[in-house]
Amino acid sequence: MNHDLTLLLIAPALAAIVCLLSRSRRAMELANVLAFALTVGLGLELLRQVLLHRVVSECGDFLRADALSAWMVLLVSVVSLGSSLYAVRYFRRDLASGAVTPGRIKEFYVLNPLFGGAMFLVVLANNLGVMWFALEATALSSVLLVALYNRKTSLEAAWKYIILGSLGLALALFGTVFTYAAAIRHSATLPNFNWSHLMSMASQLDPRMIRLAFIFVLVGYGAKAGLAPMHTWLPDAHSEAPSPTSAMLSGVSLKVALYALLRFHILTTACLGSSFSRNLLLVFGLGSMCLAAPFILVQTNLKRLLAYSSLEHIGLICAGIGLNSPLTIFGALLHMGYHALIKPVLFFSAGNIHQSRHTLQMRLIGPGLIRVLPLTVLSMGLAGAAVMGLPPFGLFFSEITVLTGGFATGQTLVSALLLAAILASFCGILCQLTRVLLGTPRVEHVSEPKMRGEFIRPVPPHSRGKNSSSEQAQVRQGKTTEYTEYTEESLGEGIESPGGRVHASGAHLADPFRVLRVFRGFPLPFSRISRISWSLTRFRSLRFLGFGFVSNFPFRVSDLVKRWWSRRHAPVLDGLPATGLMLAIFLVFSVWLPAPLLELMRQAAGIIGGGLR
Amino acid sequence: MNSSPSDFPSQLITLLAAGMLVIQLLMAVQRMLLTSIRLFALQSLLFAAIATVIAYCHNAPEVYWVVGLTLAGKVCFLPWLLNRQVRRIGIVQEIAPLLNPSASMLLCGAFTVVGYLVARPFTSLERLGNNTLAVAIALLLTGFFLMLNRRKAISQVLALLTVENGAMLAAVALTTYGMPLVVEVSMFFDILVAVMVLGILVYRIRESFASMDLSELKLLKG
Amino acid sequence: MPDLLLKLSLSAYAFGIVAGLAAARRDELARLAGAGAGLAAGTCGVAAALSELIGAPGKRVAFNLWPSLLPHLRLGVRLDPLGAYFLLIVSALAIALSLYSFGYVRGFCGRKSVGALAAFFNGLLLTTTLVFLASNAFFFLIAWELMALTAYCLVSFEHETKESRNAGVLLFIMSHLGTGCLIAGFLLLFQASGSYEFESFRRLGVHLSAGRRDAAFLLFLVGFGVKAGIIPLHIWLPAAHPVAPSHASALLSGVLIKAGIYGLTRVLFEFLGTPPNWWGVTLLSIGTVSALLGVLYALMEHDLKRLLAYHSIENIGIILMGLGAALMFLHTHHPILATFALIASLYHTLNHAIFKALLFLGAGAVVHATHTRNMEEMGGLIKRMPKTALCFLVGAVAIAALPPLNGFVSEWLTYQSLLLGFGTTSSLIRLMFPLCGAMLALTGALAAACFVKAFGITFLAQPRGEPAAQAREASPTMLAGMGLLAAACIFLGLFPSALVRLLAPLTLELTGQRLALTSGSILTNTRPLGGTVSTLGIALMGICLLPIPLGLWLVFARHSRVRIGPTWDCGLRGLTPAMEYTATGFSKPIRMIFKALFRPKREVQREYDYSPYFAKTLRFDSHIEEPFVRRLYRPLNRAVLRLSRRMRTLQAGSIHAYLIYIFVTFLVLLIFAL
Amino acid sequence: MMTFVATVAQALLLLALAPLLTGCIRNWKAKLQNRRGPRVWQPYLDLLKFLRKDMVISEHASWIFSAMPYVLFTSTLLAGLMVPLVTVAAPLSLFGGALAFVGLLALGRFFLALGGLDTASAFGGMGSSREMTLAAIAEPALMLAVFTVAIQAGSTNLSRVLQAAQGPGWTLLNPAYALAFAALFIVLLAETGRIPIDNPATHLELTMIHEAMLLEYSGRYLALIEWSASIKQLVLMALLANIFFPAGIATEMTPGRVGFSLIVFLGKLLVLAGAVVLVETTNAKLRLFRVPDLLGVAFILAALALLSTFLFQ
Structure with a gap:
């Protein structure tokens, strides 16, 4: 007897409980990462089983996984793992800079696995009502994550997210009820509300009721999936959430909602024949794509830009399914996967940028970010190129697959429109990213904040003063309004470059234990190194007092260690490992798709396409 | 076991459903927040009454669960929670809708008509009462409108809850016994958590914005 | 034999890319690796092309570059005469340009990443080569896009200047719009043949209806025309080519735009069949x-x-x-x-x-x-x-x-x-x-x-x-x-x-x-x-x-002497470079003759003390704006931006507005779709 | 062998005849203007004098300056060898027809203009600029006229054109030819720097075109340049004379035919020279920016010629 599916739900739940009970942040981090690592493993196991048995069900058919669910499980687990890995360093830095309180971080670590777990439940639940419940649960668990920073804007975003999302879900509830009603018509007893059961009696469902239900569900789940014009919460929530959550929202949460919609789509198609629901999906998909392009073109906020790009991609996926040929559905699923893998990279990079520049306004970030954060820019650039649909990145393949399918089935005009929309948003993203990433920075800012050197090295007080005064002088000069605005903001937050590094290390000087805490979560050898080097730096502070000879020898060693480390790991920026991991996974899958995955997607496409190949 | 529309339980259900709609319309013109909350509680009570009628007349003991949950949750707990929140935050009671009462009344009437029009093809599918589905859809549309028409965060939450009531009514009307129990329970649970989460948000918004006026939430544009 | 040479050539480019990136911190090494790889690859490429073009018509060289990623995608490489000819062009240039680059990139040492430059350069060579060798439309499009991407990297290589950033963006956008047309064009062909293989497109024109054929022609014309830089799709070209490092400019101008010619030749002569007259006329x-x-x-x-x-x-x-x-x-x-x-x-x-x-x-x-x-x-x-x-x-x-x-x-x-x-x-x-x-x-x-x-x-x-x-x-x-x-x-x-x-x-x-x-x-x-x-x-x-003439010299002028003297300066006190004819002056007659076309804008500022005839300073500014930019692209750009800004107000920030959007959508669906 | 002899003979003819034609034109022009004018063979004496003189070379000049006269001279002479003068078969006609002819003249002009720029003098640059401009706008008319003829003959090979003209199909009154001739005549004026386009006799700096480029040349370089200018003039006139009036040209290489043909050729040249002189004396030099109008007329004429081949075929 297998408990794969149950475990998939239990692992995150357990992690949430652990986080709730635990006081150690490290334990919380570990719980999150482990739980999702476990789910990745379970997802792979599920993949194997689904390929073997086609359908896996547990708990008396309460949980059921076919190829489509398995595909979603894989995506959700990988993205969740990535973002929980990223969250570790992200929140440590946030904590160090004072952007969040430990309580909030705990909130994150409790809610994050719940969010992930709820998504698992969505894709595994067989009962459509439970699926609805799970989707509501994803909304409820993520809304506090969106509001995590407790800024005015994030509260606003959270409010819009929850209100519009709940309203959508209320509509979806109506739709669910109607579907149930359509099923109940022919059975005297309480029918089974499982999707698989409904599918088996699809031809007996009441067609008018199903039609009505699909409209409700389309608007309802469509709102959650971010289809235009129900998408309005999307840019707000995605841009205001902390980056790991943005990644989850954009990477998988949208797709999970779309998954729910797809289940109804499959049902409707089976009941009504193909054209009704697919045409609606096509219209909404195309609408979303067309709407996204102009917003991308004139966007000023980096994360909102990414959010609109998600809108475009979700539109493409939706339209691909709406085109309803085996190839387009396959392409749409592939697109789902690639987009789920690459969007987190973008949001992680945006998070890195946000943390070091303390703004997401692109005119303040750029130009010339490449000089300031070369590695982040690299990941952002690669991911940006991917998300624009350039080869050799996977999204190009999936887009072309969708288009090919569209053309092959003779839906030339619609496919051409699709192509035009893709091109339009390409132009927007390219312009925006070039403007931000390339060029010469207006002011020299902090370099890529490396973990060790920068945080550890204490700075003599007099240089501190000098730096901040020069900073103030710069503010007073304030050549351009933008610049002034930027520095003022940075002063307000008290942790900003150019004096930013100084502020931070100054704080550490006052509270050495805090520094230790920053490093506490590292794998053992490294944390030890950091500890050692901290103790050595204290000697160095003696040197400022005139005791240079005392610390002369040990300092050489520590410098050596540090130099060795920085040569090996200097580019390792906070959050970059997770970013790099996701990027690597994406790149690998871009050039190499293992056969089981292909088979899985083919099966999933078969499920969506109904009788199609 | 279709009940003919003329038998007593059915008529009773129709009456109660109409009552829900009337309460909804009252909420549309109501200016005081606390009264609105009470109206909502009343509406939920009516719904519980419908469920009781069903459970009793159709001999469906599991529907008592629904009754119980509704009574506990929607009639008692949620109004209490919202009430407490209102008092704790000290919100100004005035709701200040965007449209004036007569206009909103008119619109709500229009929405009710739309609801009837939409539900007309499905009247034959209803198992209980006359036009309960139409009432449910009308509840949805007017609830939607209520959300549109309210500036205050809490009143939007209330509107959302009435929409949920509509959904429950639709469930009962179309399926006799409501949804499967697991769904009912999870729905109830969801709503509960939703209101709590919304409460937290309302509290935080109140803290940050120093007001509950949603029209001030316009920082995120473009 | 050409098989092996081709593989060698491709791998040498790939090596150049990898080595360039690997040696990103070591300028000298990167310089050597980039130039050496290009040189070797170019030599092999020339040999492969020549052996295909000269050698006896035997079996075509064809192999897969990489195991298929998707079922319908084959990264197939094939060397046919047309491809071989363009391969010859690119490889021949690769030899010369790599040689040149070895000395040239020294100017970037210490200032920019020479390794990245080497990688981009070899990348452009590689992708261009692949464009000429691709055996199916899918792979062709991939190579085509990659070519644009590397070209963008090279054009924006000195991204510190706004000019080069803008040029890069312009290049990429135009190129990508062209690619869009190509995708549509190839998909039209795909519709008829059911396969992406170029082999299946051969003489496909007869199976297409006239309308589709014309549509395909127009799409290909625009798609390849953008790359080739035909007027009026050329605006990116004078912006992008100059700002790249010079050996890259040479490659861009020498080979990259030829990819458009290659595509047109391939499509028009191989795929679309006997053309109607207006194609040729166009x-x-x-x-x-x-x-x-x-x-x-x-x-x-x-x-x-x-x-x-x-x-x-x-x-x-x-x-x-x-x-x-x-x-x-x-x-x-x-x-x-x-x-x-x-x-x-x-x-x-x-x-x-x-x-x-x-x-x-x-x-x-x-x-x-x-x-x-x-x-x-x-x-x-x-x-x-x-x-x-x-x-x-x-x-x-x-x-x-x-x-x-x-x-x-x-x-x-x-x-x-x-x-x-x-x-x-x-x-x-x-x-x-x-x-x-x-x-x-x-x-x-x-x-x-x-x-x-x-x-x-x-x-x-x-x-x-x-x-x-x-x-x-x-x-x-x-x-x-x-x-x-x-x-x-x-x-x-x-x-x-x-x-x-x-x-x-x-x-x-x-x-x-x-x-x-x-x-x-x-x-x-x-x-x-x-x-x-x-x-x-x-x-x-x-x-x-x-x-x-030499004999005349010997016969008559053996005894004449040659004196070096100053250039005649009308008796002034000496010739300064400022008196030389300038480039602007040189082209002035033509500017005047074709005034209607150029519509030059000139601006003359002069300062004088007491009489306008004795100017103290004179500033003459003349510039020309292309009519296509002025009449077509700029208004278009403005219109798009204006429209986008107007659209942006949809996202007004008001939750009520958002609710209304949903509500209206919902009502519309209820009323019309039900 | 025959070709070799013909080549040498034609080269000698060109070298010898060119200054004479220049002399004639100058002399007649003076006569028409009621002056006595230089003697007809004065150009020979000038060339000899220039060849013997010392040279002054600008200190700013580079090797381009010195190479230019040789390139110009050789390319002009080469072009001349491609044009049939007295026999239908030009010695180098296989090496290139009308297109190579135009190309070689352009090559000479290219270097001439570079030579003008090389000395850092403003006049040289001005001359180069104007020369290249006028040559550019004269080129389409020239080509179109050549095309008209070439299309009629079915070849761009000048000997082949003349052979075709010997056939029965050719008529003097072909409107296409007449128009093409008119066009080419205007082009001739432009190419040889004649009034109303350029004044070969002026040394007023601001009106000079051709002369401005030569301002820094002296001695044997100047001789070579002047000589090649004469050759170019001769060759262009020969082209006009022989293509449009092919009567009398020798089709075989017998001495008698060649001798007769030579006399006819000289006669045709003199008539053309007379026409040039007439135009020069009866017209004033045009302003520089009026010249394109004139050349435009030439282009229109050539286009009409082309159109008439279409209409009257």
Whole structure:
């Protein structure tokens, strides 16, 4: 007897409980990462089983996984793992800079696995009502994550997210009820509300009721999936959430909602024949794509830009399914996967940028970010190129697959429109990213904040003063309004470059234990190194007092260690490992798709396409 | 076991459903927040009454669960929670809708008509009462409108809850016994958590914005 | 054998990319690796191409680059004559450019990442090669996009300047819009054939309805035309080519835009079948307009590299004239003439690649030495950089289509094909041929004028600025690169038969004809004695005639002396560089004559003390804006932005508005969809 | 062997005849203007004088400056060898027809213009600029006229054109030819730097075109340049004379035919020279920016010629 599916739900739940009970942040981090690592493993196991048995069900058919669910499980687990890995360093830095309180971080670590777990439940639940419940649960668990920073804007975003999302879900509830009603018509007893059961009696469902239900569900789940014009919460929530959550929202949460919609789509198609629901999906998909392009073109906020790009991609996926040929559905699923893998990279990079520049306004970030954060820019650039649909990145393949399918089935005009929309948003993203990433920075800012050197090295007080005064002088000069605005903001937050590094290390000087805490979560050898080097730096502070000879020898060693480390790991920026991991996974899958995955997607496409190949 | 529309339980259900709609319309013109909350509680009570009628007349003991949950949750707990929140935050009671009462009344009437029009093809599918589905859809549309028409965060939450009531009514009307129990329970649970989460948000918004006026939430544009 | 050579070549490029990235921190190593890889790859590529073009028609080289990622995607590489010919072009340039780059990139050492430059450069070479070798449309599109991507990287390489950032974006956007058209075009073909393989597209035109065929033609014309830089889709070209590092500019202008020609040739001659007449007419007209406007705008430039970039537009126009004529001949079922015109345009393709690369390399050496692209600050460089000057002069003579160099040969072929076209039809259309010929003549003469200006202002007379006076000769490897290309210009000019023979398998494949146009060193057109030329003969004869003036010298002027004196300055106190004719001045008559076209904006500011005749300072500012930019692109851009901004107000921030959107959508769906 | 002899003979003819033609034109022009004018053979004496004189070379000049006269001279002479003068078969006709002819003239002009720019003098640059401009706008008319003829003959090979003209199909009154001739005549004026386009006799700096480029040349370089200018003029006139009036040209290489042909050729040249002189004396020099109008007329004429081949075929 297998408990794969149950475990998939239990692992995150357990992690949430652990986080709730635990006081150690490290334990919380570990719980999150482990739980999702476990789910990745379970997802792979599920993949194997689904390929073997086609359908896996547990708990008396309460949980059921076919190829489509398995595909979603894989995506959700990988993205969740990535973002929980990223969250570790992200929140440590946030904590160090004072952007969040430990309580909030705990909130994150409790809610994050719940969010992930709820998504698992969505894709595994067989009962459509439970699926609805799970989707509501994803909304409820993520809304506090969106509001995590407790800024005015994030509260606003959270409010819009929850209100519009709940309203959508209320509509979806109506739709669910109607579907149930359509099923109940022919059975005297309480029918089974499982999707698989409904599918088996699809031809007996009441067609008018199903039609009505699909409209409700389309608007309802469509709102959650971010289809235009129900998408309005999307840019707000995605841009205001902390980056790991943005990644989850954009990477998988949208797709999970779309998954729910797809289940109804499959049902409707089976009941009504193909054209009704697919045409609606096509219209909404195309609408979303067309709407996204102009917003991308004139966007000023980096994360909102990414959010609109998600809108475009979700539109493409939706339209691909709406085109309803085996190839387009396959392409749409592939697109789902690639987009789920690459969007987190973008949001992680945006998070890195946000943390070091303390703004997401692109005119303040750029130009010339490449000089300031070369590695982040690299990941952002690669991911940006991917998300624009350039080869050799996977999204190009999936887009072309969708288009090919569209053309092959003779839906030339619609496919051409699709192509035009893709091109339009390409132009927007390219312009925006070039403007931000390339060029010469207006002011020299902090370099890529490396973990060790920068945080550890204490700075003599007099240089501190000098730096901040020069900073103030710069503010007073304030050549351009933008610049002034930027520095003022940075002063307000008290942790900003150019004096930013100084502020931070100054704080550490006052509270050495805090520094230790920053490093506490590292794998053992490294944390030890950091500890050692901290103790050595204290000697160095003696040197400022005139005791240079005392610390002369040990300092050489520590410098050596540090130099060795920085040569090996200097580019390792906070959050970059997770970013790099996701990027690597994406790149690998871009050039190499293992056969089981292909088979899985083919099966999933078969499920969506109904009788199609 | 279709009940003919003329038998007593059915008529009773129709009456109660109409009552829900009337309460909804009252909420549309109501200016005081606390009264609105009470109206909502009343509406939920009516719904519980419908469920009781069903459970009793159709001999469906599991529907008592629904009754119980509704009574506990929607009639008692949620109004209490919202009430407490209102008092704790000290919100100004005035709701200040965007449209004036007569206009909103008119619109709500229009929405009710739309609801009837939409539900007309499905009247034959209803198992209980006359036009309960139409009432449910009308509840949805007017609830939607209520959300549109309210500036205050809490009143939007209330509107959302009435929409949920509509959904429950639709469930009962179309399926006799409501949804499967697991769904009912999870729905109830969801709503509960939703209101709590919304409460937290309302509290935080109140803290940050120093007001509950949603029209001030316009920082995120473009 | 070509199989192995091809694989070697591709892997050498790949090695160049990897090594460049790996040696990102070590400039010297990266320099060596990048140049070495390019050199090796180019050599192998040339060998592979030649063995395909010369060797006996045996089994085609075809292999998969990478195991298939998707079921319908095959990364197939295939070497057929057309591909081999373009492979020859790119590989030949790769050799020269890599040699050059070894010396050239030293200028970037310490300032920019030489490793990245090497990687991008080899990447561009690799992707361009793959474009020519792709055996199916999917892979072609991948290579095509990658080519645009690497080109973007190279153009934006010096991204510190706004100019180069904007140019990169413009390049990429235009190119991508073109790619969109290509995708649509290929998908139209796919619709008919059900496969992406080029093999399945062969002669597909007959299976397409006329409307689809025309749509496909237009899509391909726009798609490839953007890349080729035809007017009015050219605006990215003069912006992008100059700002790249010079060896990259040479590659962009020499090969990249030829990818458009390659695509057009492939699609029009292989896939779409017998063309309707208007295709040829369109192509011919576009070619003529591009040629003429290209050279006119080039004349107005005083940025050396921009000038060259505009000349690329001109030469693409000339190539397209040949292609257009060939299409018209195909329409009237004159395959031999079509073959002849095709040979003309393909010959010019190679020629342009070579002399344009040479000129860009020369310009690069000059820019490298003087740190400016503005010709008005150059001058007198022939004394400081004599070898560079000589190479540039060879390129200039070649591009001006003067005998006996290669530009002349291909233009001669183009003229001949246009003249031959007159007899192919009796409709009024045939007047197009000589008229286009006349325009080609105008183009050629203007190009000569332009290169008198370019060479004269840059290299002759006194230096106009301090950097020009301090310039130093280019490094030996740079000179070697230029020398190779100059030698190629001369070789291709004097021995056209060599190339015409190479083209035979190609034309056999595309039009089913094989033409022997040469007898000895004499090049003839398709008719016996219809027209002949022998550049070798001209050159030899010229050398034979040279004794006459030399003999005159010996006979009469043995005792005369040569004095070095100042240039006559009207009796003023001495000639300053400021008195020299400037590039702007040089092109002034043409600017005046074509005023209606250029609509120059001029601005004169003068300051004087007491009389306007004694100006203290004079500032003259004249600039020209292309009508396409002014009338088409800028308004379009503005309109799109305005629309986008207006759309943006939809996301007004008010939750009530958002609720209304949902509500309205919902109601509409309820009412209409139910 | 025959070709070799013909080549040498034609080269000698060109070299010898060219200054004479220049002399004639100058002399007749003076006569028409009621001056005595230089002697007809004065150009020979000038050339001899220039050849013997010392040279002054600008200090700014480079090797381009010195190479230019040789390139110009050789290319002009080469072009001349491609044009049939007294026999139908030009010695180098296989090496290139009308297109190579135009190309070689352009090559000479290219270097001439570079030579003008090389000395850092403003006049040289001005001359180069104007020369290249005018040549450019004269080129389409020239080509179109050549095309008209070439299309009629079915070849761009000049000997072949003349051979075709010997056939029965050719008529003097062909409107296409008449128009093409008119066009080419205007082009001739432009190419040889004649009034109303350029004044060969002026040394007023601001009106000079051709002369401006030569301002820094002296001695044997000047001689070579002047000589090649004369040759170019001769060759262009020969082209006009022989293509449009092919009567009397020798089709075989017998001495008698060749001698007769030579006399006819000289006669035709003199008539053309007379026409040039007439135009020169009866017209004033045009402003520089009026010249394009004139050349435009030439282009239109050539286009009409082309159109008439279409209409009257």
